[in-house]
Amino acid sequence: MNTFQINSATLLSPENKYHNQVVDVLIEKGRISKIAKKISSDKSIETIDGKGSYLSAGFFDLNANFGEPGLETKEDLKTGAAAAAAGGFTAVTVQPNTAPPIHSRSEVSLIVNSSKGFLVDVFPIGSISKNREGKELAELYDMQSNGAIAFSDGNKSIQEAGLMNRALLYAKGFDGLIISFPQDHSIAADNKMNEGIVSTYLGMKGIPNLAETLMISRDIYLAEYNDSSIHFTTISTADTVDLVKKAKAKGLKVTCDVAAHHLYFTEEEVVSFDSNFKVSPPLRTKKDVKALLKGLKDGTIDAIVSQHTPHEIEFKNVEFHIAKNGIIGLQTVLPILVKAGLEAETIVEKLAIAPRKLVNIEVPNFEEGSSANFVLFNIDETWVFDEKTNHSKSKNSPLLGQELKGKVKAVFNNDKLNLNN
Structure with a gap:
């Protein structure tokens, strides 16, 4: 997915003018193409619903x-x-x-x-x-x-x-x-x-x-x-x-x-x-x-x-x-x-x-033109952590098999998107 848009997410990026505001973010070819309170985009562009979720550096x-x-x-x-x-x-x-x-x-x-x-x-x-x-x-x-x-x-x-x-x-x-x-x-x-x-x-x-x-x-x-x-x-x-x-x-x-x-x-x-x-x-x-x-x-x-x-x-x-x-x-x-x-x-x-x-690593920002590196997460949404959703080779967690509150919706880095549906 080279081009997509995140809609209605609350941005948490202290250095950004839209910090703690609900925004739309357009990603094109691995970079942040546009960020604004509302972006009218082509209907052919795939969208990710960020309503109620937070968007921040990964x-x-x-x-x-x-x-x-x-x-x-x-x-x-x-x-x-x-x-x-x-x-x-x-x-x-x-x-x-x-x-x-x-x-x-x-x-x-x-x-x-x-x-x-x-x-x-x-x-x-x-x-x-x-x-x-x-x-x-x-x-x-x-x-x-x-x-x-x-x-x-x-x-x-x-x-x-x-x-x-x-x-x-x-x-x-x-x-x-x-x-x-x-x-x-x-x-x-x-x-x-x-x-x-x-x-x-x-x-x-x-x-x-x-x-x-x-x-x-x-x-x-x-x-x-x-x-x-x-x-x-x-x-x-x-x-x-x-x-x-x-x-x-x-x-x-x-x-x-x-x-x-x-x-x-x-x-x-x-x-x-x-x-x-x-x-x-x-x-x-x-x-x-x-x-x-x-x-x-x-x-x-x-x-x-x-x-x-x-x-x-x-x-x-x-x-x-x-x-x-x-x-x-x-x-x-x-x-x-x-x-x-x-x-x-x-x-x-x-x-x-x-x-x-x-460790002196640059914190990813949300300036237009910068490489996209983010996580979209919702602290109120629930999901089940079980053998199906566990991506580790091992299973040694006291939380395995439980319904948990706080869900990662998506991550993006190095021009790669991972969606947790």
């Missing part, structure tokens, strides 16, 4: 896991991109939790070249350490030169302060961004859920908030010492929100994101022993959820991520204590945020605008 995910290379039975680039498009994302960054890890120019180039031509732009995150072992720095600059957008050891935290210190100092020299997954393994150990009343009730070993805040404190000090930028991914506690807020008040180059599921679900879900609620960091308390939502609204938390983590059935359809961490999340971010009570403007700011700014 969502951008800062934390997704695809299996390629090596773990394609969980998710490959093509199925991951399909799930992303269905969830409203026109770009994702993929974590280095692969086999082999994304720890050299070879893996980075594989991701970049294999995803060319997709509707969804796929940006690799390179490992901080070789083999994600936390011992020796990987070739960060070489990876960035070949397309790595940032650096992280994925779901493995950097336990050695000296290595993190060197990573921050080295990356500073070429404006590389270090992403920290904050969890002190000596505190968290191999425990299974949040430490608290519920873990005591269930007789399950818990992971205390301290495992996160201790690492956050360390890395803030290291970033300050090196005058470096650092980004914390998937924060989950009220104490962390407080620490990041104080760091920002001091003028430190500290940013953070939160996974959508941590904005709604709590540790109480674990009482059902549904292994799809086993995530890392673990689901926390109602107090933590409240603090995270407040942190979003006051600007302490910069972005929201899916933390999409697919697993084969044999890793999830088992006893809770031996199940792998993670849920598939790309298609359910919007419905979860609607459940959490977020308004459309906040969703766009934290899912489309801020994530791009964090």
